[in-house]
Amino acid sequence: MGIREHVQLMKQSSPQMAASPLSLRDRALQSVKESLLQNKEAIFRANEEDLCRADAQQIAPAVRKRLKFDAHKLADVCAGIDSLLSLPDPVGRVTLNRELDAGLILRRVTVPIGVIGIIFEARPDALVQISCLCIKSGNCAVLKGGKETASTNKILFDLIHQAAVSAGLPESCLLQASAHSEIDELLECDDCVDLLIPRGSNQFVRYIMEHTRIPVMGHSDGICSIYVDEHADFRKAIPILIDAKTQYTAACNAAETLLVNRKIAPTFLPLAAKALAEAGVRLRGTEEVAQILRRPVKTLCDSSLSSGLPDGTIHSEDILQDTDFHKEYLDLILAVKLVDSVEEAAAHINRYGSHHTDCIVTEDDAAGEKFMSLVDSAGVYRNCSTRFADGFRYGFGAEVGISTGKLHARGPVGLDGLVTYKYRLYGSGQIVGDYASGAKSFHFKDLPLS
Numbered sequence: 076m077g078i079r080e081h082v083q084l085m086k087q088s089s090p091q092m093a094a095s096p097l098s099l100r101d102r103a104l105q106s107v108k109e110s111l112l113q114n115k116e117a118i119f120r121a122n123e124e125d126l127c128r129a130d131a132q133q134i135a136p137a138v139r140k141r142l143k144f145d146a147h148k149l150a151d152v153c154a155g156i157d158s159l160l161s162l163p164d165p166v167g168r169v170t171l172n173r174e175l176d177a178g179l180i181l182r183r184v185t186v187p188i189g190v191i192g193i194i195f196e197a198r199p200d201a202l203v204q205i206s207c208l209c210i211k212s213g214n215c216a217v218l219k220g221g222k223e224t225a226s227t228n229k230i231l232f233d234l235i236h237q238a239a240v241s242a243g244l245p246e247s248c249l250l251q252a253s254a255h256s257e258i259d260e261l262l263e264c265d266d267c268v269d270l271l272i273p274r275g276s277n278q279f280v281r282y283i284m285e286h287t288r289i290p291v292m293g294h295s296d297g298i299c300s301i302y303v304d305e306h307a308d309f310r311k312a313i314p315i316l317i318d319a320k321t322q323y324t325a326a327c328n329a330a331e332t333l334l335v336n337r338k339i340a341p342t343f344l345p346l347a348a349k350a351l352a353e354a355g356v357r358l359r360g361t362e363e364v365a366q367i368l369r370r371p372v373k374t375l376c377d378s379s380l381s382s383g384l385p386d387g388t389i390h391s392e393d394i395l396q397d398t399d400f401h402k403e404y405l406d407l408i409l410a411v412k413l414v415d416s417v418e419e420a421a422a423h424i425n426r427y428g429s430h431h432t433d434c435i436v437t438e439d440d441a442a443g444e445k446f447m448s449l450v451d452s453a454g455v456y457r458n459c460s461t462r463f464a465d466g467f468r469y470g471f472g473a474e475v476g477i478s479t480g481k482l483h484a485r486g487p488v489g490l491d492g493l494v495t496y497k498y499r500l501y502g503s504g505q506i507v508g509d510y511a512s513g514a515k516s517f518h519f520k521d522l523p524l525s
Contacts, residue, residue: 078217078260079267081250085190085215086267088245093187093213095244097164103210103242108156110238111203114230115149121226122199129223137325137405144199144227151467152203159211159472165490166213172522176515178503180522185494187213189269192261193475194283196221196275202228204466204473205272206235206249211472212493215245217261217268219252221275229253262287272488274476292478292488296403296429297327299461302420302446303343304437305336311458312343312436313350318460319434321354325405327477328432328454328464332400333411334420340367340413351409358389360411361396365389400427417442421449428452430479432464432486453479453486 111118122144129139171183191214195201202220209216220228232251240246252261261268265288273283273293284291301319303312319330335343344367348358358368368389389411400410400423414420417435424433432454435446443457454464464487466474471489478484484492509515 078252078257079264081247082190082217082261082264082267085217085247085250088247089187089189089215091245092215092248093166093189095213097166099243100210100213101160103239103244104156104160104207106238106242107203107207107210107235108153110234111149111153111231114234115146118144118149118227118230118234119146121230122224124226125199125224134223138197138223140323140325141197142199142224142227144224144231148200152200152207152473155204155467155473156207158467158470159207159490162211162472162490165211165494169524170496172524174520174522175517176505176510179505180501182499182501183496184499185496188493188495190215190217190267191475191493192217192219192264192268192271192289194219194258194261194271194273194275195476196279197223198274199224199227199231201274202231203235205475206232206239208473208475208490208493210239210244210248212490214493215248215250217250217252219258219261222255225253259286262289265289272476292480292484292492293476296401297329297431297477298331298401298403298427298429299328299431299464300332300334300420300424300428300433301330301461302334302414302417302424302433302435303336303339303347304417304420304435304439304442304446305338306439306442307336307339307343307436308438308458309343309346313347315434315436315458315460316347317350317354319462320351320356320409321407322460322462324407326462327403328461329405330434330461331402331404331410332424332427333409334414334423335364335411336420337413337415340364341370344368344411354407356407356409357393358409358411359393359395359399360389361413362394363413364411365394397427403429417445418449421446425449425451431477432456432461434459434461453477 125142129142166185166187168185169182173181175181191209193205193216202218236249239248268289271289271291273280280293301316348368395410430452433450433452434456435443436458437443447455466487466489469487471487474487474489477487
């Protein structure tokens with residue numbers, strides 16, 4: 076049986092999945108968690124197989140880091156499941172309750188999207204997060220992971236599927252696509268797949284978007300910027316910058332660009348360069364940035380931070396032009412540029428960024444609000460690391476990905492992003508002719524949602 080036949084069966088089962096009670100879906104999630112913990116050694120052995128193949132193929136360090144599924148990753152996904160279990164049912168929420176006329180009530184009610192295809196690369200923990208989010212939200216899911224984690228994905232999927240079905244969910248609630256050729260077959264299933272969510276490189280996501288009629292939700296690049304304003308507190312700015320760049324360099328919400336106000340650049344840049352160098356970060360920047368880092372530092376705004384400050388440099392091969400700021404490094408490399416104002420910082424981010432997550436460091440409320448208004452990104456932050464852009468950290472339980480689009484869902488996509496809505500109209504014999512003729516008239520009245 077090919078992908079199309081499997082997905083057609085899934086489409087037929089999706090109403091049953093959507094109508095399943097919350098107690099059943101939560102019981103399935105609890106069963107999934109218990110199964111993962113009981114079989115953790117087998118999961119780790121499968122992951123070691125994937126890591127050995129990755130080493131043999133000399134896969135890039137940033138990619139290899141994403142492949143690893145160890146005790147820490149297992150604890151994270153289990154914490155995500157616990158968080159999902161604590162959340163209310165996203166299905167069946169009444170978001171509009173309106174009386175159109177006496178005995179004629181209109182309600183807008185949340186419902187699952189239906190059948191969702193998720194295609195992701197090199198992230199076995201993503202398979203767990205996505206599966207559990209789809210179970211909680213009453214969606215059926217087709218999962219296609221990268222070949223780099225074939226062994227880990229296989230055992231994770233088998234354990235999750237068996238646990239979900241044993242708890243009472245439909246057999247076809249989850250499907251794993253394993254062959255690369257099945258991606259193109261899945262892309263043609265616009266009659267039975269309601270949404271595609273790709274997670275991977277810019278080239279990969281663009282391919283998905285250009286080869287299907289199925290709606291696509293997701294993002295490609297994660298070019299996140301931090302702007303250090305002239306009114307920034309350096310003691311906040313440097314730890315934020317270090318965390319955003321180094322806490323997990325392979326993540327799409329890691330900082331790739333540092334923008335610094337020119338007024339503070341002579342004092343702030345050497346401090347930042349020292350801290351970044353100690354964290355193993357290589358700087359790339361404009362000639363203007365390089366010149367500042369070549370100068371001896373004579374005065375600093377805070378002498379307690381200046382002891383032992385070395386002269387910083389940017390090598391000639393790391394000099395950037397404005398057009399070089401489109402790059403996502405996913406490595407210990409940071410691009411640096413100076414700007415004159417909040418407006419210029421926002422203009423740079425809107426032009427060269429990826430509309431993912433961007434931050435301003437400032438103690439000036441007006442500057443902070445202006446930045447948040449001007450920057451056209453899914454996440455705009457003030458005085459905190461861009462690494463907070465995550466469904467689990469937002470209290471969503473987990474996420475299927477981060478959307479940089481503006482339709483349906485934006486930012487980390489959790490349970491709310493996996494439901495749509497339908498209108499339910501409750502009548503008592505009304506016909507439109509009476510309203511068209513003037514015999515009756517509408518008197519719209521909003522009722523309590525509960």
